[in-house]
Amino acid sequence: MRTEMDHVDKILAQWRRERPDLDVVAMGLLARLSRLRAHLAREIDSTLTEHGLNSASFDVLATLRRSGPPFRLSPGDLLSATMVTSGTMTNRIDQLEKAGLVERLDNPEDRRGVIIALTPEGLKRVDAAVTAHVANQQRLVASLEPDERDAMNALLRNFLAVFE
Numbered sequence: 001m002r003t004e005m006d007h008v009d010k011i012l013a014q015w016r017r018e019r020p021d022l023d024v025v026a027m028g029l030l031a032r033l034s035r036l037r038a039h040l041a042r043e044i045d046s047t048l049t050e051h052g053l054n055s056a057s058f059d060v061l062a063t064l065r066r067s068g069p070p071f072r073l074s075p076g077d078l079l080s081a082t083m084v085t086s087g088t089m090t091n092r093i094d095q096l097e098k099a100g101l102v103e104r105l106d107n108p109e110d111r112r113g114v115i116i117a118l119t120p121e122g123l124k125r126v127d128a129a130v131t132a133h134v135a136n137q138q139r140l141v142a143s144l145e146p147d148e149r150d151a152m153n154a155l156l157r158n159f160l161a162v163f164e
Contacts, residue, residue, distance in 0.1 A: 006032070007035070008028050008031045008032050008035065009028075011027075011031065012024050012027065012028050015027070040140060041055070043136065043140055044133070044136065044137075044140075047129075047132050047133055047136040048129060048133065050132065051125060051128055051129035051132065052099075052125065053125070053129055056092050057092065057095065057096055057099075057101070058126070058129060058133070059082055059092075060078060060082070060089075060092050060093065060096060060102070060116075061096065061101060061102070061118065061122055061125065061126035061129070062126060062129075062130060063078055063081045063082065064078070064102070064116065064117070064118045064122070064126070065118065065123065065126045065127070065130065070117065071117060071118040071122075071123060072105070072115045072116065072117040072118075073115065073116055074107065074113060074114075074115055074116070075089060075090070075093065075113075075114065075116060078093075078116060093116055096122070100119055100121050100122070101118070101119055101121060101122035101125055101126075102116050102117060102118055102119060102122050103116075103117050103119055104116060104117075105117050
């Protein structure tokens with residue numbers, strides 16, 4: 001267990017000095033999660049950029065890829081797998097279609113609807129990106145011992161369940 005002081009500890013010490021009446025334990029936890037999210041996002045975005053993607057485009061491509069062959073989903077299914085509005089999803093699909101990574105196909109089950117499908121180039125791009133992404137994720141958590149990763153996973157799962 002590490003006990004080094006971090007930036008958040010300094011902020012909390014200032015609040016404890018200035019407002020000893022406040023319980024700032026939650027502030028510390030949430031500040032650390034926020035700062036960690038920012039650091040991790042930079043690292044992840046860097047890896048995705050190497051593959052000509054950003055986190056938004058990767059999210060759509062990865063959702064299609066992990067759906068399995070034939071790598072096709074309705075826009076509604078894509079929407080339910082992400083946390084964005086329908087307008088945002090439409091914009092993401094439009095951009096990916098322009099890049100030749102997805103295509104809109106007629107929905108055989110609904111003449112008014114479409115299905116979003118990975119193109120061969122989209123499949124190739126997302127497979128390369130996800131391979132690099134997983135290796136990068138492993139690098140990012142390498143400083144944690146396996147039991148620390150398990151404990152953090154369990155704690156974060158419980159905390160996330162409150163909101164989802």
